[in-house]
Amino acid sequence: MRKKWLMSVLALLLLVSCFPLFASKAEAADYSQGVDLSGTTATIWFKSTVSTSWTDVHYKVNNGAQMNLRMTYSSSNARYEQAVTGVSSGTAINYFFTYNNGTPAFDTGWFSYTAGTTPTPTPTPPNPSGSIYSIPAASIPTAPSGSLSLKVMNGTGGAYPDSQIYWGVLGINPANGQWSYLDLNGNLVPISPALNDASGHLTKNGVNYANIYHTVSQASWVNLPKITSGRMFLSVGSPLYIKTYTEGFAGPDINNLTDPNRNIYFDFVEFTVDGSGYHGNTTRVDAFGFPIQHRLVNLSGSYDRTVGELESETRAGIFTKYQNEVPAAFKSLATDQAPYRIIAPIYGSFAPGGANANYFAGYSGYSTKDILRCDGALTDAATAAAINRHVYTTSNWNNVANYYNAAPANYYAKFWHDHSISGLAYGFPYDDVNGQAAYLEVGDPKGLIIRVAW
Template structure:
């Protein structure tokens, strides 16, 4: 599957990595008005503001992130919240002043307490900056959701003490030196205060003291047409895997010899095949689109964007196979190991071992120049017997945004290390050998997924194998879908994403949702097929931007087997993923065998931040290691 449109959607939703800045107190006033069991959180701007988002918790429950409504009569932005006397309400805002976005401190009030002149800022860490939206030159993107931020500790009591020998899963709570921390993903031996920030496993959630606190109550849900309790379910089917393997981690080596040029950043390729392939047998090419005009281009060894043309198929250095001619934009690692990369949109760095890839340049239906990359669904494709991988990315005025991917296949291990000029340094990918990964896959996954091994060349994604339309497991998810549609015909499904809180139920054959308690006008039209679930396609990829947000969340929840069996408060916690069938055990495998559990095992693995996406605003280099 082409993941470029997914990337464009991510860039749009993430605002192209523009981080919100700290607010100026003179910009606004705010407060909470209480009447009976209803509170109105309000924000009044003194600057050029056209939108305000509020982030709040009630009694330390799940954080809600909502776009406020403007009240013209009071000239302020407002959000209504159901409360009761004694509730502890914490809230903060993100607002715009012209184009930039700003984050306020957190404030806290206790409902029914004696009034004070103004809410006081809670003694907590700075909230995660919220990105703002900026235009791109890529096709019209759709907003993608992100994980609900971790609730902030109120400082009442300390979690259990961190232990260097204990392995912690995502969501684990520990304390260290009178501060509480929550794990983002699997981690062991990484000291919490030394392992904070982007790419690090711990979140600091505030100071603590005294005994371990009791569990915080769940936030009051938005009223629905039926009770929202998670139903009793049969005893889960045991996870059809062996005991879990510790998720790999990476220790970056010091940055000492990264070559540089005049481009936006360096891309460097390393041979990690341990002698299986000489540098002269390692090939790479970068193909993408020129951001200045949208034209298909390739990157030459000098780091220039060169227009691609149909004539390249028969050019002086063209490739031939099975009587067909193909373009040849490939460099050998032995002759060129790095390039100074200019800005490029929807770029792919193809890497192949033993042979270059056979890529045909063509003319699309609208007259533009395009290309046909490897097609694993076509048994006559000339690349069926080529070992290959790719990394996909965009480099623009906002930095580098890219990922390695397992959405289509696994050919050989890939490590991608992104280094920023600001000290950013993060690595994703697989550290095990190719032979070890093939053996582990055969050992770990259930029988249906073993059919995806296409030795000796690759392991294909489910939709590219027996789970495709004509495959033996084309109806793999059907019973689960029927179960969900039947249950939610009389119950309500509610979940919170970055874009808001969504609540829905089945009407006829459609799953219809509202956003933030509004009208039920967001649809999944009809039951999704197994193919739609695996590929995020069909009725799980259509409609308005809010419908696409809902569909992405539901797609991810089907792949991870969360709907109906896992409380929505835990949909961001990887410890609850893939606990029973049917589930995408192909994707699960790559999370189990990737650094920090991050991988693109299916198209919407970025939902709730479990993908291999790397981003930095001021990139220095991307170092790609081809393993074996």
């Protein structure tokens, strides 16, 4: 959603036409699976105990390129199979499955196999009641036509009570073109400068701000009507301090040392709801505040998909992993505004005048600033994405296995892909090229669930 909706829509359609990456969480009771080795051929197999008419396997051999294939059903073995040839002793295969149970599609966890051994599942955390997957799709209330039901979940594991998790939605009401905020009754209420001083307003450092926020404890489900350029601000411990105007609002500016939100833990989700459905995403284009999961379910039950950081990730763990995994030039992005956020490169030492302002020098002919902002002299989406992913000088810009394999590359963006559901993340403005963004879209939305984790 970061540049043009059309780009995101086309990328998503191309991706979904291959296989359903954004599937729901699988139930282990639905299937058994394994790998059989005969000579140098390993057969990955999947045996369903539910109503399955197709199964896809996604696998990597020795951490090579990921293959995504529709499996063949073996009547004699009553299971789905995919042969992998050229397997010698010690060859490692990592794989997971996407399968259907009637209409919905589900993703399993990752499994690993080394030739000559028994495959074992990659450890996955339990899914307690606080999991975004714990809400049955059938339990989501059906909203009035043209809208959907919205729920914000507390996934902080006790770090913050429901009364300390704040959310607020701002956007344009397509019915009248007015900038508005969403109240708990599902109404879009026009905003203006007067809202900053209205009854119940917020105050920080002697300055008044609009109070457009709610807490998780105030409502289980809220009706979300059609809205254009919607943004849901999320924060813990404190609401955000945002000035409202008739023509828009002044949101948090992490680059401004005097911004009242610099010492608040916050994040956001962006979306549009229109005549063609729901279109939305989580984003790391500016910063990481805390883990978010973003789940979308449709009315017919054929679409139930989740993006965002993996539920197994904790905020503290992400900060530690970031320092351990990114190259030296990128490490300070996790300390510049700690403990509140990990900032994007352009807000740190990669900005003009910074120590890494010339990080991409000599690679493509574009400035580091334009490459990271995908702006200025660099507005072609595919080119901008190829440079960030370090495939600009290759002949194939769409082979995901080649992304971020050498410097200079946007290793900040790589990190979020490595720690997100299905490897999907918005790490820079044109990260939707080749379907890599954490983007969800469906024409008949029923429910939207946003989980704030810690």
